[in-house]
Amino acid sequence: xxxxxxxxxxxxxxxxxxxxxxxxxxxxxxxxxxxxxxxxxxxxxxxxxxxxxxxxxxxxxxxxxxxxxxxxxxxxxxxxxxx
Numbered sequence: 001x002x003x004x005x006x007x008x009x010x011x012x013x014x015x016x017x018x019x020x021x022x023x024x025x026x027x028x029x030x031x032x033x034x035x036x037x038x039x040x041x042x043x044x045x046x047x048x049x050x051x052x053x054x055x056x057x058x059x060x061x062x063x064x065x066x067x068x069x070x071x072x073x074x075x076x077x078x079x080x081x082x083x
Contacts, residue, residue: 040066 043066 037070040070
């Protein structure tokens, strides 16, 4: 059984792109907030670029998922600071 990451097999991403995408997700969940913000911006640009060459709307869902994770992680950090 092959590991295909978080992307379904029917997406426009090939196996090399999946490796990069999964690596970026690992960085996103483990590194510093400001570096993650820059990484998020680059990832967002990558998906906008990918949408230009694809008929799939799947990249939008990944960007939205990362955006909502950002909102959630920021609110948790603010709550910890307030205590």
